[in-house]
Amino acid sequence: MLFAHGYGCDQNMWRLVTPAFEEDHRIVLFDHVGYGGSDSSAFDPERYSSLDAYADDVLAICHELELEDVVFVGHSVSSMIGVLAAKREPELFDRLVLVGPSPRYIDEDGYTGGFRREDIDELLDSLESNYLGWSSQMAPVIMGNPDRPELGEELTNSFCRTDPAIAAQFARVTFLSDNRADLDGIEVPALVLQCSDDAIAPRAVGEFVHERLPQSELVLLRATGHCPNLSAPEETVDAIRAFL
Amino acid sequence: MGTGRTAPQESAEELYESAPCGYLSTEPDGTVVRVNRTFLEWTGYEREAMLGARLQDLLTPGGRIYHETHYAPLLRMQGEVREIAVEIMRADGSRLPALLNSVLALDAAGEPALVRTTIFDATDRREYERELQRTRDREREARERVERLQGIGAALATSPLSRDAIAAAVATELENRAGAVGAAVGLLGGGGRVRAFGGRGATRGLLDTAPDGRPLAGSAAARALEELATVVQDDAHGVLAAAPLLTEGRPLGVLMVRVPHGSEEPAAEAAFLDACASQCAHALEHARLYEEERDVAATLQRSLLAADTPNDERFRVAAHYSPGDDSLEVGGDWFDVFCLGDASVAVVVGDVVGRGLDAATTMGQLRSAIRALALADPSPSAVLGHLDSFALQAPGAQVATVVYAEISLEDGVLRYACAGHPPPVLTTPGAATELLWEGRSEPLGVRISDGPRPEATRRLSPGGRILLYTDGLVERRTRAFDERLALLAREVDSRAGDVPTRLVSGLTEAMKGDGAAGDDVCLLCLELLPAAP
Secondary structure, X not given: OEEEOOOOOOHHHHOOOHHHHOOOOOOEEEOOOOXXXXXXXXXXXXXXXXXXXXXHHHHHHHHHOOOOOEEEEEEXXXXXXXXXXXXXXXHHEEEEEEEOOOOEOEOEOOEOOOEOHHHHHHHHHHHHHOOOOOOOOHHHHHHHOOOOOHHHHOOOOHHHOOOHHHHHHXXXXXXXOEOHHHHOOOXXXXXXXXXXXXXXXXXXXXXXXXXXXXXXEEEEOOOEOOOHHHHOHHHHHHHHHHHO | OOOOOOOOOOOHHHHHHOOOOEEEXXXXXXXXXXXXXXXXXXXXXXXXXXXXXXXXXXXXXXXXXXXXXXXXXXXXXXOXXXXXXXXXXXXXOOEEEEEEEEEEEEOOOOOEEEEEEEEEEOHHHHHHHHHHHHHHHHXXXXXXXXXXXXXXXXXXXXXXXXXXXXXXXXXXXXXXXXXXXXXXXXXXXXXXXXEEEEOOHHHOOHHHXXXXXXXXXXXXXXXXXXXXXXXXXXXXXXXEEEEXXXXXXXXXXXXXXXXXXXXXXXXXXXXXXXXXXXXXXXXHHHHHHHHHHHHHHHHHHHHHHOOOOOXXXXXXXXXXXXXXXXXXXXXXXXXXXXXXXXXXXXXEEEEOOOOHHHHHHHHHHHHHHHHHHHHHOOOHHHHHXXXXXXXXXXXXXXXXXXXXXXXXXXXXXXXXXXXXXXXXXXXXOOOOOEEOOOOEEOOOOOOOOOOOOOOEEEEOOOOOEEEXXXXXXXXXXXXXXXXXXXXXXXXXXXXXXXXXXXXXXXXXXXXXXXOOOOOOEEEEEEEXXXXXX
């Protein structure tokens, strides 16, 4: 099982979920470039100007570790990254678990994404104010020791800390992308996990994804918010188990 | 007096309700269960309206996303969150910039039970951050301006040396500038006409008037430009900045740029435009001097080439000159025809190394020298021999090539000599066309052999022709010289019926053939006419 974190925080997002699958699955966790223990110097603004680059990274991990029959579990934007990866190399994937997926965050032409363009612009503007303990003095310590993330552990907010420039671009790519067309032609069986009151991926969006993926199941969780993997790990684990 | 101070009594309730920060207690899903008076006063909400509402619903949409993607996960993962910057929507719709600190309380089973949050008013801090942001933006803009100036410098360094090309390059660089709505460069021409370069979009028509409203046309234009200072002013379409292009106080033209409202600092914009204008004016002045020199050279060459050819019933002569494609400068090719008394006529074609005014001047000197020398002693050997001495004193004439021929108008005897020059072509009615390979020696001023320069003698029959030309007619990088000479002989052969004027223009065209002529071409044809009955 390959777990991918979404926009915001690193692979620690899965720590209440992965133990339940350790016995019968090989668990692979990773941080997107710029997050957690990744090497931030690998970030190239030009390359990471679309979600395709992140999907390339997922495929690179699969090839490097020679993974087969992958159960890809993606949270938030990473569920769409998984869809892009499965579109390119469907034979690698056995199942997709999409937690709070949204192929398009902005409302338009009868489609409800949940946000207006101004809302997203405001988010992108306001990112400047939240550094989450990031400062340029700390950056060399964190970036120079990607193998030793414990050096940064002492700091608060470390799970969601990243270079503000990388975070801003990831946010821009995440919230401005339109990947609705990429849902077409996905044959890998998929589970759509939809929270009952999710401010980021509303129920209508989860239903949209489910309708566009013929091989999908939609499970509506009692959990509220956007992170059932943290707020309702047991319910999340049960739903994934039932699907597998 | 002397008694110990007693702290004023205050209850825990008062400490909570009137604390200098907002207090909120919420359930793990954000539902507010308790709130203090400070928070209510800051936000204008009623206590009843707050209880049951959720913290995230008080945030702006962007803040809600941040809450879901950072605040909530962090709180769950590390049990506390510090200094999250958000904006809280007040009851009246205004926004309170705030910093949130939260701690998560767990129940006996270790499950999340309650979240305690303090809210600090961050209005001043946010204002300060914006100030920092603005400073950073200004620095970035300044950096971009420097880069843009460097771009203009680079564009000027690679643009051809013509004023039009310079104006167009500067207008393009200014228009490509981040944030510019439009830019135009106007060049002051004769009669007060201002020619515009660039100027698309919102800058169209911009150059019709100076920023002070005076028309940029007619007799007033030069005056308006002379008195124009660098200005930055708001108008309906944005911020307009204009700077005069001056050289030693004389107006050459004007630069105008329009940027959207509020995107530039007026003073910085003016300084930037001033720097552009001085760079541009310098290049324009340089180009003007260069153009002037080129014009002088062209005039000189024209006067030399168009000099009267002798009119004589015993022969007819035609010449053709076509400048090379790849250079704006005049070349060093020339021709000459002149009578030596009544008995003979001399024809000359030469090629000076280099281009431009220097080449044109040298060409003029050699041309005059040959005429003077030939009058004293018309023999080709003597003319070229003395020309060597002349070339030693005129460095520009070194390595020039010359073909000189003297034709007797009484018996058609043709004496010729080539100093490093391609062989003349001789035609004789009823016989094959020939290349004259005798009488050859080195180019001017580089003579290695001893003794007089060799010359050769042939005879020009009535109706026969001699053709002199420069290497531009026959030299091609892709073809062997011999092949090209053979081609020339064939082409001349096939044009036996053409009058000389038609022959020289036809040959120039035919020999261009496979494109890429490049070099200047000069050719001269003299035909000896049969004696009148």
